[in-house]
Amino acid sequence: xxxxxxxxxxxxxxxxxxxxxxxxxxAIRIGHKHPVLDDALRxxxxxEWAFITAYNPHSTLKTPPQNRAMNEQLECEIARLxxxxxxxxxxxxxxxxxxxxxxxxLGLAPSSAADIGRKYHQNAIVIGRxxxxxxxxxxxxxxxxx
Numbered sequence: 001x002x003x004x005x006x007x008x009x010x011x012x013x014x015x016x017x018x019x020x021x022x023x024x025x026x027a028i029r030i031g032h033k034h035p036v037l038d039d040a041l042r043x044x045x046x047x048e049w050a051f052i053t054a055y056n057p058h059s060t061l062k063t064p065p066q067n068r069a070m071n072e073q074l075e076c077e078i079a080r081l082x083x084x085x086x087x088x089x090x091x092x093x094x095x096x097x098x099x100x101x102x103x104x105x106l107g108l109a110p111s112s113a114a115d116i117g118r119k120y121h122q123n124a125i126v127i128g129r130x131x132x133x134x135x136x137x138x139x140x141x142x143x144x145x146x
Contacts, residue, residue, distance in 0.1 A: 008059060011092065012124050012136055017051050019088040019104045028088075028104075028126065030136045038130045044084065046106045048129045050113030051088060052078075055100035057121030058140075071101050074120055078105055114139055 002010065017028035021040045028034055028051065041049060054070035056062055062070070078085050083105045090100040105113065110127045117125040117139045128134045 008123065009136075009138075011094075011097070014093055016091045016093055017088060017102070017104075017126055017134070018091060019051070019086050021086060028128070028134050030126065031133050033131070033133050034128070037128070041106065041130050044106055046084075048107060048109060049127065050105045050108040050110070050116075051090075051102055051126035051128075051134075052105060052113060052117055052120070053090060053100045053102035053122065054120040055090075055102070056097075059123055061098075067100070070120065074116070075103060077116070077119075078103055083108055110137065113137075 013030045015030075019026050019028060019037065021037065022043075023040070024036065026034055026037050026040075028037065037049075041047065052074065054074040055067040057070070075085075084107070085103040085105045088102040088104050090102050092099075108116075113125050113127055114137060117137075123140050124136055124138045126134055127137055
């Protein structure tokens with residue numbers, strides 16, 4: 001039997017992280033490479049990215065208006081910091097969690113992405129680099145100690 005932390009990690013790993021690129025959509029999966037995304041990043045002259053949301057802090061379901069307000073704040077912060085981004089959605093393939101509006105932030109270093117994720121009380125973020133597989137990065141102290 002899985003612990004709650006193991007079940008949460010499994011859910012994050014199974015999530016499909018959809019991103020609306022300028023020319024098409026791409027489904028980002030943890031542990032997989034994404035050549036279409038890599039090409040779009042090269043066109044923007046960036047080498048790294050982070051997929052972040054403000055929805056459901058610490059995996060606690062919030063109301064749609066609460067989630068939208070938090071995500072609008074996140075979007076404003078990303079823009080204020082000067083990063084370009086593409087809209088995305090985290091989708092639970094089992095349908096146990098509602099879709100989470102998200103942002104794929106271009107050129108955001110992993111440490112900065114982690115700082116933003118922590119600020120918005122996220123348990124984890126997804127990061128990647130051109131030519132590499134997407135990675136799940138845990139932000140909570142319990143998960144970081146594993």
